[in-house]
Structures are given as C-alpha cells and as structure tokens.
C-alpha cells in the first residue's frame with residue numbers, strides 16, 4: 001500500500017512524457033514539406049531557402065515538366081492558378097512562391113480547402129526577390145471545386 005501513490009505518480013509522469021512526445025511528433029510533421037520542381041528552377045531553390053530559413057524541413061524532388069503538370073492537375077489546381085514548383089505540407093498543396101507566414105496561417109487555421117497558390121511568379125515574392133519584403137501580390141486559397149479567394153495580400 002505504501003508504494004501505490006509513488007507508482008501512480010510514476011505512471012502519470014510517464015503518460016505526460018508520452019503525450020509530450022506525441023505533441024512534438026505532430027508539430028514536426030506539420031513542419032515537413034515535400035517540394036516537386038523541375039531540375040533547373042533557380043527561383044524554386046530560392047523559395048526552398050526561404051521556407052527552410054522560416055523553420056520548415058524540406059525534401060525536394062526534381063521531376064520532369066509533364067509529371068509536375070500532372071501533379072498540379074491531379075491535386076485540383078486549375079492552370080490559371082499554376083506556378084513553378086508544387087509543395088505538399090500536412091495534406092495541403094502549396095503552389096509557387098507562397099510566403100512562409102501564409103503557410104503557417106494555413107496550418108494554424110486548417111481550413112477545408114485544397115491549399116494555397118501564388119499564381120505565376122510574382123516579382124516581389126520569396127525566391128524571386130532577395131530579403132524578406134514581399135509585396136504586390138495575393139496568395140489565393142483554392143477550394144475543392146477549384147475556385148479561389150484571397151487568403152492573404154502582400
């Protein structure tokens with residue numbers, strides 16, 4: 001009987017430790033992205049540097065143009081919403097030069113959409129411009145029907 005409170009306390013500590021590990025595991029997964037791009041895309045590499053600087057862990061794959069186009073289409077992105085590289089993070093599609101803070105907001109809000117895009121290649125976006133002053137473009141949210149709305153203005 002003397003040992004029971006001690007053992008209960010141990011169990012509670014073990015459970016808290018396990019919960020902490022689990023929470024960390026989920027947070028880590030949300031910070032992991034997979035980027036698909038074509039081999040000679042310099043601005044794609046610039047964007048990868050930006051999101052890495054902002055704390056995301058990035059795995060990048062070079063694929064051919066057709067495979068990349070097919071992935072965008074299969075992911076539910078219409079051609080007018082396209083850019084260069086396509087990224088997956090926590091089940092969301094991120095198209096092109098979307099700033100990291102918009103991606104953080106997406107992961108925090110977790111809306112029921114396909115993902116975000118910065119259509120085309122905005123001149124003052126991460127990977128296109130040096131530094132961290134992004135302006136003159138909109139990041140769009142793309143829904144399951146392929147329709148877009150402004151998610152964040154820069």
Ligand SMILES: [Cu+2]
Pocket residue numbers: 041043044084085097121127
């Ligand atoms: Cu680009």
